[in-house]
Amino acid sequence: MTVNAELYTEVQQYYANQMRLLDNLKIEDYAATFTPDGWIEHAHRGERAEGRTAMIAGMYAALPRYKGVVVRHWFDHLIVEPSDDGSLKVSYYTLVTRVNKEGHVVFEPTFTIDDVLVRIDGKLHTKSRYIIKDTPAE
Amino acid sequence: MTVNAELYTEVQQYYANQMRLLDNLKIEDYAATFTPDGWIEHAHRGERAEGRTAMIAGMYAALPRYKGVVVRHWFDHLIVEPSDDGSLKVSYYTLVTRVNKEGHVVFEPTFTIDDVLVRIDGKLHTKSRYIIKDTPAE
Amino acid sequence: MTVNAELYTEVQQYYANQMRLLDNLKIEDYAATFTPDGWIEHAHRGERAEGRTAMIAGMYAALPRYKGVVVRHWFDHLIVEPSDDGSLKVSYYTLVTRVNKEGHVVFEPTFTIDDVLVRIDGKLHTKSRYIIKDTPAE
Numbered sequence: 024m025t026v027n028a029e030l031y032t033e034v035q036q037y038y039a040n041q042m043r044l045l046d047n048l049k050i051e052d053y054a055a056t057f058t059p060d061g062w063i064e065h066a067h068r069g070e071r072a073e074g075r076t077a078m079i080a081g082m083y084a085a086l087p088r089y090k091g092v093v094v095r096h097w098f099d100h101l102i103v104e105p106s107d108d109g110s111l112k113v114s115y116y117t118l119v120t121r122v123n124k125e126g127h128v129v130f131e132p133t134f135t136i137d138d139v140l141v142r143i144d145g146k147l148h149t150k151s152r153y154i155i156k157d158t159p160a161e
Numbered sequence: 162m163t164v165n166a167e168l169y170t171e172v173q174q175y176y177a178n179q180m181r182l183l184d185n186l187k188i189e190d191y192a193a194t195f196t197p198d199g200w201i202e203h204a205h206r207g208e209r210a211e212g213r214t215a216m217i218a219g220m221y222a223a224l225p226r227y228k229g230v231v232v233r234h235w236f237d238h239l240i241v242e243p244s245d246d247g248s249l250k251v252s253y254y255t256l257v258t259r260v261n262k263e264g265h266v267v268f269e270p271t272f273t274i275d276d277v278l279v280r281i282d283g284k285l286h287t288k289s290r291y292i293i294k295d296t297p298a299e
Numbered sequence: 300m301t302v303n304a305e306l307y308t309e310v311q312q313y314y315a316n317q318m319r320l321l322d323n324l325k326i327e328d329y330a331a332t333f334t335p336d337g338w339i340e341h342a343h344r345g346e347r348a349e350g351r352t353a354m355i356a357g358m359y360a361a362l363p364r365y366k367g368v369v370v371r372h373w374f375d376h377l378i379v380e381p382s383d384d385g386s387l388k389v390s391y392y393t394l395v396t397r398v399n400k401e402g403h404v405v406f407e408p409t410f411t412i413d414d415v416l417v418r419i420d421g422k423l424h425t426k427s428r429y430i431i432k433d434t435p436a437e
Binding site: 100 | 165166167169174175176178181188206227228230231233235237238258260261262264265266292
């Protein structure tokens with residue numbers, strides 16, 4: 024909870040760049056923002072991609088779902104917590120829009136994300152991304 | 162207009178935590194982020210809850226409206242203005258989503274919020290929250 | 300990519316104020332946040348307003364479109380890059396809501412914006428705004 028402003032700004036800019044890569048379907052460049060052994064887990068689907076190669080394969084397989092639309096990931100309420108080992112625990116809200124050629128916007132469900140960021144040669148990389156679909160209690 | 166980055170970051174993290182409490186229906190913990198005499202006013206409904214006890218009662222009464230949905234409050238365009246007495250005037254936009262079990266998202270009207278934040282033992286607390294529903298001029 | 304936190308905060312507050320002027324239809328005040336020779340281009344419409352006078356005329360002409368609704372511009376993923384000449388290249392995502400008297404929210408298409416900000420007497424002003432409608436590849 025005692026993140027300083029310089030680090031908070033760095034994390035925001037990191038995500039601003041990472042999301043441009045994801046949203047513009049720069050798949051290999053997006054994967055390169057993760058550590059080589061990084062993973063992404065969609066908790067609600069019980070689905071986990073480990074390592075950049077698996078991520079890239081999964082994203083190419085999903086491409087047909089994004090035909091004819093532009094996806095944008097909107098973040099909010101970023102919480103950054105530095106750990107003793109120098110890694111960062113980051114949590115945030117995500118809203119996802121899809122807009123088609125006619126300009127019609129539709130929304131995916133909302134999500135809450137838990138990331139761990141680490142540095143490689145001083146630059147932030149995502150070590151893990153745990154994606155929770157916001158689901159009402161029974 | 163002369164807020165520094167450290168304070169701006171602190172305020173952002175404060176709201177990131179406060180909204181997680183509200184959105185996850187941690188009602189008592191949310192009320193504890195206000196001063197004991199803090200108040201929330203919904204200007205458009207002419208409705209005001211004064212003090213944590215009134216807030217908590219009001220939120221429990223409203224719970225049935227949130228059955229079967231997850232609410233998320235999205236903030237933007239935060240303006241932080243420190244006052245001479247050490248309190249902070251904060252203004253921001255709010256977008257509110259509700260997502261149901263099937264992942265369908267609906268939106269509440271947009272709002273503009275005016276808060277006053279003060280410190281108790283060094284930690285930020287909300288002293289007042291004035292909620293304006295964005296309403297077109299006649 | 301080496302923007303510091305103080306500058307990043309200043310830019311965020313600048314936009315927070317600028318968008319309040321735009322969204323509350325303070326047309327002359329909004330135009331005054333641009334340099335006298337500033338321009339706004341809607342790339343997808345091939346439409347460009349050069350200078351404050353042209354901006355103001357264009358906004359008054361567009362006013363009937365906003366009758367009965369309140370517009371809000373939501374920003375995300377701000378990237379700030381200082382140039383050698385002291386100007387700032389800024390890029391961000393924009394989501395635009397319109398809410399009517401009944402509280403019903405509709406969305407415009409999503410946009411990506413490229414601004415150049417410069418200082419006049421130390422205060423940030425927008426020198427140019429290039430607006431790209433997010434459009435799927437064919």
